[in-house]
Amino acid sequence: MRTPLAFLNLVHEKTRLGVAIAGVAFAVILVFMNLGFLGALSETAAAFYAQFNADLFLISPQALEITTATPFPIERIYQVAGVEGVEDVMPLYVNYIQWRNPETRENRAIFAFGINPDDPTFLLPELQSAQARNSLRRPNTVFFDRLSRPEYGPQETGTRTEADRRDVTIGGQYSLGGGFAADGTIIMSDQNFRRYFNPFPLDQISVGLIKLEEEVxxxxxxxxxxxxxPEDVEVYTKEGIIARDRNYWINATSTGFIFGMGVAVALVVGVVIVYQILYTDISSHMKQYATLKAMGYRSGFLFYTVLQESVILAVLGFIPGFILSMILYQLTLTATSGTLPVVMTLTRFIFVFILTIFMCGISGLISVNKVIQADPAEVF
Amino acid sequence: MTDTEPGAGMNKNSSVAPIPSANGTATAVAEPVAVRIRDLNFFFGQGDLRKQVLYDINLDLPYGQIVIMTGPSGSGKTTLLTLIGALRTVREGSLSVLDQEIVGLGRSQLVDVRRNIGFIFQAHNLFDSLTASKNVEMAIELTEDWQEKRERAVEMLTQLGLSDRVDYKPKSLSGGQKQRVAIARALVNQPPLLLADEPTAALDKKSGRDVVTLMQKLAKEEGRTILMVTHDNRILDVADRIITMVDGRLETDENLAQFVSSHDPKSLDRRMFVM
Structure with missing residues (x-):
């Protein structure tokens, strides 16, 4: 077995090794946290689709995501209703409405879902009872999302306020969350929807929900x-439409860029730290490396030694970085009481590991130049 | 003769005839020699900054000879040593090392030549992170001998009297011990040619003496050629031959007896103190 020169050189300088590991671990943590937040946001961005009691979604091709859904004729879902395997079709109307906080009397846009109270549009348990359906049917009555921001004011049943200059009463609550699209949501019946967005033609729907039979x-x-x-609607599965919305929020807005930038900065920091360590290490071994060359070792051997050192640093730094990231993920989950679901995934683990190797490899390649230049004639 | 003669300095004002003389090595018959140098010129720098450091060197080093090269600093001794050691590319003249002409060779081919040469430097240049044995094994690994490298390293270190220091790191070794590890590293592959630059400079008198005695023993027993640059006149007695360089030229080439007589304290020249 070849003498593990790279490893022994690194281990020999305990302090330097410690600093290097801390540096790599720091970069690894930054990368994990940025990716964790990005992943969590992308998770929440379109989370409410999970609560729709549907397997297929019809949406206008012009829609960027659900809040910009352009209406299309309700006939489209009637056309689908006859297809074999389709159990039910349901219309969904969406739009923003100005909600007045009854305490501060400030208006703020809230996202409204309009549904047929007879349809099981949502899986939300609060909406399943006959009593809840009856409340929804009452004029000027809406259900209010508990996860709405507090700026919208009190959420208790019976709270009266105004929505777009029309009286409104809260008839119940549910927990959905508006994701990136909305700070708050309400659910109302289609008849109420028509009334609030007067005149909203109910034969123009925003989203068509299709419930399939179980084995389909x-x-x-x-x-x-x-x-x-026809081509005026696009059809998506639940995963498909979630991916579509998520893609919009992450890639077509600055969200992805911001966290991507965070990852890039972390990597640059990592590259600089590892480069510093490797460069110092090489500098203090220049005479020895030159001696190796005089003995008959080729530059390639020294090249591999430095690259080995960088890979070793990557692995040694990744391990504590990963462990600390897991702890930080847990802390974040606890601190946000689960609303920011940062969770470690195998893909992310592998991705960040490769990124760390790549990062240290870059440092190795930058600093390797010095060792290649080690001139054995200078040692005499 | 003793190893220390207080006045035996290096008198470059020697009256001995110029090279080649005493040993009659520069014969027309091409007997095998370890190093054969003909009309070698060497320059540092390029263009206007080009400066010649070696002029018209002619030298033969037969197998089994211990040659000490001496001369004032800046005279080109070390440069000549690095050229013979295939550490620099040479363009002018002829330089044959171990029957391989190295003038005009590329860097990669020079590396192959170097594998047959042992180098001993003024500093030991051992890896602090490796034990004595591992430092020596690094040299054995060049021969791809993976099975016996440990035994060979230990055996070599034992020959140099370090059997109880095999697994010590350089930090725990004395200066002389470190230099002996470096010598073990240079000798372990049994190179036919050994080049040493001031191997005793960093050592006290006794360690220095031990080191050269060892080198002498190995040279005699195994027929190796040793070329040593030194200012240390305490060790001149191991030499079969002493050559002096001054200002990039070979000034004198004598055997020990001639050298001693020409450097007799009675004919002491003030200029020896220039060194």
Whole structure:
């Protein structure tokens, strides 16, 4: 076995090794946290789709995401209703409305879902009882999202305020969350929706929800439905539309850029730290490296030694970085009481590990130049 | 003769005839020699800054000879040593090391030549992170001998009297011990040619003496050629031959007896103190 020169050189200088590991670990933590937040945000961005009691979604191709859904004819869902395997079709109306905080009397846009109270549009348990449906049917009555921001004011049942200059009463609550699209949401019946967004034609729907029979495969059904419908609507499975919205929020807004920038900065910091360490290490061993060259070692050997050192630093720094990141993830989860679901995934683990190797490799490649230049004739 | 003669300095004002003389090595017959140098010129720098440091060197080093090279600093001794050691590329003249012409060779080919040469430097240049044995093993690994490298390293260190220091790191070794580890590293692959630059400079008298005696023993027993640059006149007695360089030229080439007589204190020259 070849003498593990790279490893022994690193281990020999305990302090330097400690600093190097801390530096790499620091960069690893920064990367993990940025990716964690990004992942959590992308998770919450379109989380409310999970609460829709549907397998396929019809949406206008012009929609960027759900809040910008352009209305299309309700006939589209009636066309789908006859397809084999389709259990139910439901219309969904969405729009923003000005909600007045009854205490501060300040208006603020809130996101409204309009549904047919007879349809099981949502899986939300609060909406399943006959009593809840009856409340929804009452004029000027809405259900209010508990996860709305506190700026919207009191959420108790019976609270009276105004929405777009029309009286409104809170008839109940549910927990949904507006993701990136909205600070708060309300659910109302289609009749109320028509009234508040007067005149809103109910034959123009924002999203068409299709519930499939249990044994039907969503992807196959989607293809069948797509074939049937004209091009003024697009058909997505639940995963498909979540991915579509998520992609919009992360990539078409600055969200992805901000956290991507965070990752890039962390990597640059890591590269600089590792470079410093490697460079110092090489500088203090210049005579020895030159002696190796005089003995007959080629530059390639020294090249590999430095690259080995950088990979060793990457691995040694990644381990504590990963462990600390797990702890920080847990702390974040606890601190945000679960609303920011930062969780470690295997993909992210592998991705960050490769990124760390890459980061240290870059440092190695930058500093390796010095060792290549070690001139054995200078040692005499 | 003793190893220390207080007045035996290096008198460059020697009256001995110029090279080659005493040993009759520069014969027309091409007998095998470890190093054969013909009309070698060497320059540092390029263009206007080009400065010649070696002029018209002619030198043969037969196998089994211990040659000490001496001369004032800046005379080109070390440069000549690095050229023979294939550590620099040479362009002018002819320089044959171990029957391989190295003038005009590329860097990669020079590395192959170097593998047959042992180097001993003024500083030991050992890796602090490696034990004595591992430092020596680094040299053995060049020969791809993975199985026996440990035994060979230990055996070599034992020959140099370090059997109880095999697994010590340089930090725990004395100066003389470190230099002996460096010598073990240079000798372990049994190179036919050994180049040493001031191997005793960093050592006290006794360690220095031990080191050169060891080198002498190995040279005699195994027929190696040793070329040593030194200012240390305490060790001149190990030499078969002493050559003096002055201002980039070979000034004198004598055997020990001639050298001693020409450097007799009675004919002491003030200029020896220039060194």
């Amino acid at each position: 495969d969503a992807d196959e059904a989607r293809l069948a439905v797509m074939e049937l419908l």
